Amino acid sequence: MNLQDLGFRQFFLSQLEDFAKEFPNIARIYRVDRGVASGLGAMGSISIKITKEEHSLVVGDFCIVEGNADDSHYNLKRILDRSSYLRRMRPGQQKPQGIAANIDNMFIVTAMNEEFKLSRVERYLIAAKDSGADPILVLTKQDLCMDEAAFDQKLESMSSALPTFKINSLTGEGIENLQGYLGKGQTIALIGSSGVGKSTLTNYLTDSRQQVTQELSFFAKGKHTTTARELFATHTGALIIDTPGMKEIAPVMTESTISDIFDEIESLATQCRFSNCSHETEPGCAIQKAIKSGQLTERRLKNFQKLQREQRRTHDKGYQAAEKKRWKSITKSMRKFKREQS
Ligand SMILES: Nc1nc2c(ncn2[C@@H]2O[C@H](COP(=O)(O)OP(=O)(O)O)[C@@H](O)[C@H]2O)c(=O)[nH]1
Numbered sequence: 001m002n003l004q005d006l007g008f009r010q011f012f013l014s015q016l017e018d019f020a021k022e023f024p025n026i027a028r029i030y031r032v033d034r035g036v037a038s039g040l041g042a043m044g045s046i047s048i049k050i051t052k053e054e055h056s057l058v059v060g061d062f063c064i065v066e067g068n069a070d071d072s073h074y075n076l077k078r079i080l081d082r083s084s085y086l087r088r089m090r091p092g093q094q095k096p097q098g099i100a101a102n103i104d105n106m107f108i109v110t111a112m113n114e115e116f117k118l119s120r121v122e123r124y125l126i127a128a129k130d131s132g133a134d135p136i137l138v139l140t141k142q143d144l145c146m147d148e149a150a151f152d153q154k155l156e157s158m159s160s161a162l163p164t165f166k167i168n169s170l171t172g173e174g175i176e177n178l179q180g181y182l183g184k185g186q187t188i189a190l191i192g193s194s195g196v197g198k199s200t201l202t203n204y205l206t207d208s209r210q211q212v213t214q215e216l217s218f219f220a221k222g223k224h225t226t227t228a229r230e231l232f233a234t235h236t237g238a239l240i241i242d243t244p245g246m247k248e249i250a251p252v253m254t255e256s257t258i259s260d261i262f263d264e265i266e267s268l269a270t271q272c273r274f275s276n277c278s279h280e281t282e283p284g285c286a287i288q289k290a291i292k293s294g295q296l297t298e299r300r301l302k303n304f305q306k307l308q309r310e311q312r313r314t315h316d317k318g319y320q321a322a323e324k325k326r327w328k329s330i331t332k333s334m335r336k337f338k339r340e341q342s
């Protein structure tokens with residue numbers, strides 16, 4: 001297997017200390033299971049033992065392994081620095097969970113029906129920003145869309161210049177327009193809610209029978225098919241990672257990634273009369289003015305503010321400490337109240 005065809009390039013090459021020695025031991029991870037990962041490299045397809053400490057390994061990683069084909073026991077020596085890293089927060093956990101690495105383009109997949117929500121797309125855009133991969137919006141089930149004009153209008157209210165493609169994965173219509181992202185050695189990851197058609201698109205592009213769509217497996221097992229994140233090769237030599245359904249991604253957010261996605265709101269805010277404007281009822285509010293004139297939607301402002309609150313709640317230690325203190329004092333006064341009542 002040619003490493004370049006696996007997505008290996010200068011960025012990774014420059015991390016090698018001894019090219020001649022390390023080159024034969026480079027593998028790209030195409031599947032991760034408990035305790036073992038599957039990799040592909042010059043040595044062919046291999047299994048790599050992973051210990052607890054190495055559980056940060058994700059699909060798409062490039063790594064250096066140790067071992068040989070004879071005893072088929074490869075060990076992980078080193079994970080190469082990632083050119084991009086898709087990750088998410090999980091409820092009740094402090095540390096983000098890695099999803100996939102070294103992705104060039106992230107396909108945000110959403111269906112052109114009731115499933116479609118701009119606020120969800122904006123959430124995915126923040127996840128893409130955090131990952132370092134370039135986002136592409138892929139709208140599936142074009143055949144089921146009743147009012148395309150209304151749909152386009154919705155899309156326009158999102159200010160970013162996001163490359164957008166409408167497809168029908170059952171017939172393949174529109175998929176040819178994605179070819180620019182599907183060249184040899186290019187890596188893409190599909191993310192989106194369960195049922196939007198990620199596996200169907202993956203199947204169309206890979207023509208593989210390893211992956212069956214939900215519909216087929218429904219009879220077989222009565223549950224979803226995409227159980228593991230896996231890297232597949234498309235007809236055109238691109239590498240594609242399908243992800244099992246994530247209902248709503250909780251991206252790792254910073255003030256700056258949110259500002260990047262909502263940059264027009266940030267720049268409007270600088271034009272408000274008061275520098276501490278809450279954009280509600282203050283006179284001279286540039287944001288309220290933009291909403292009245294139809295330049296900005298109320299929905300977008302609301303989502304922006306919601307994400308900002310979420311960001312502070314999950315990532316801002318000072319905010320968390322203040323909240324904790326506030327709740328402590330509420331609980332205390334409630335106890336006092338109860339005591340006085342009895
Ligand atoms: N009409 C229509 N149905 C589609 C399209 N793409 C996928 N589907 C159907 O949507 C269902 C869910 O697809 P699947 O690929 O399993 O979704 P996933 O959960 O995102 O992987 C299946 O029944 C597919 O046949 C499309 O473009 N048009």
Ligand SMILES: [Mg+2]
Pocket residue numbers: 198199200225226242243244245
């Ligand atoms: Mg699927």
Ligand SMILES: [Zn+2]
Pocket residue numbers: 269272273277278279280282284285286287288
């Ligand atoms: Zn304002």
